[in-house]
Amino acid sequence: MKNYLAAALLAMAALGGCASIYTAPPQPGESEAQIVARLGEPTHRYGEGNTHLLEYMTGPWGQATFMARIGADGRLVSYEQVLDTAHFSRIEPGKSTKQDVLHTIGAPSATSYLRLPQLEVWSYPYRESNAWDSVMHVHFDNAGIVRMMQNGPDPRRTPDMAWPLGSRR
Template identity: 45%
Template sequence: MNVRFHSMLCAAAAALTLAGCTTILRQPPPIGAPLTAVTAQLGQPNAVYPDPAGGQVLEYRGQPMGQFQYMARIGPDGRLVSYDQVLTSENFAKVKVDRWTKDDILRNFGRPAEVSRVYAHDYEVWSYRYKEAGVWNSMMNVHFDAQGVVRQMLNGPDPLYDERFRRW
């Protein structure tokens, strides 16, 4: 890889990472704040998902380069219920293999950093960058079958940060 291309790639990665930081640097509104106050304080979300219990979930994207993703849960009354960084080992442990679907994953974690396939099993894989146990640069890989049901969860080192995966 030539030096100029590498510099451009690093600059683009830094710009994407910093763009996601604007949300995390803002103070979240207090629990119970109306939706208008949430969006006024945090900005427009990157995606909005309906909550089956009523209300909606707002995604404030940190992927594909960041190791965070914030979700604001708005109750049926239009008020903030919670605002959390959701890419944690504890949250990934809540996923129910063979029961959760793509919609459940989107509502809980937002869109992934990467999407790939495992052709041997005909699985679609959504990968999320995160800090495992708050320390290790990791990827959580959520494997879906053809019906969109979670069949497997695997985590491992994030190739972006692991020297063993670098070719330059």
């Protein structure tokens, strides 16, 4: 009986940690304090003129990042999931900076560095067209300018790709 009770309490505690993901999204006009009370502390905050952004990442395994834009009056202007084709298309190779990327799609779930071409890579797992497990890789030069973007399947969620040469069968 003790084992069942302990398991039930553990399951309830684990589900409680996920509660903020499944709450109703904040509505325009809500105060920043109301949003933080409901969703918890944001993973990152970004200033942007007289407004600022609250970022809520679900990574590294999650495939969504939510941005809450707070107006100069301290109230919510917009709340949206930003890891999608529409937001990725706002990033311009040769022009966008690391700061632009952070304000557009948030912080990466993973980073790496390619020595030979000298590019820093930020990786963003997401659901392309709400159907495919994908990863968008944003490549920056040493000056912090986007040089290219590369999209592909997420090998962590595609069993045949987890092995270097394809299927392990």
